[in-house]
Amino acid sequence: MSLEEIFKEIEKQTDVSREELIEKVDEKYTQLSGLITKEGAAYLIARELGIDLPSETRRKLEIKILFLE
Numbered sequence: 001m002s003l004e005e006i007f008k009e010i011e012k013q014t015d016v017s018r019e020e021l022i023e024k025v026d027e028k029y030t031q032l033s034g035l036i037t038k039e040g041a042a043y044l045i046a047r048e049l050g051i052d053l054p055s056e057t058r059r060k061l062e063i064k065i066l067f068l069e
Contacts, residue, residue, distance in 0.1 A: 001053065006042040013051050021045065 001009075007021050016024075021042070028041040036044075046053055 001039070003039050003042055006039060006046060006053065009053060010042070010046050010049060010051055014049055016049065 003025075007018060010016060010021055011018065024045045025038060025041045028044055029036065029038055032041070043053060
């Protein structure tokens with residue numbers, strides 16, 4: 001799932017604006033010192049907002065995160 005697709009899913013399920021999403025993702029990305037992708041940061045924001053993204057996306061992001069450990 002691309003960053004754009006994640007944003008669309010979050011926007012569909014919440015009232016969070018695109019600008020706010022971009023800000024939150026950038027903050028999370030910076031907070032984790034670039035250890036995750038922007039998509040990974042967006043996934044974490046989605047989880048914080050109570051959104052469960054499709055499992056295919058979760059699995060790919062888990063692999064990316066594990067690879068970096």
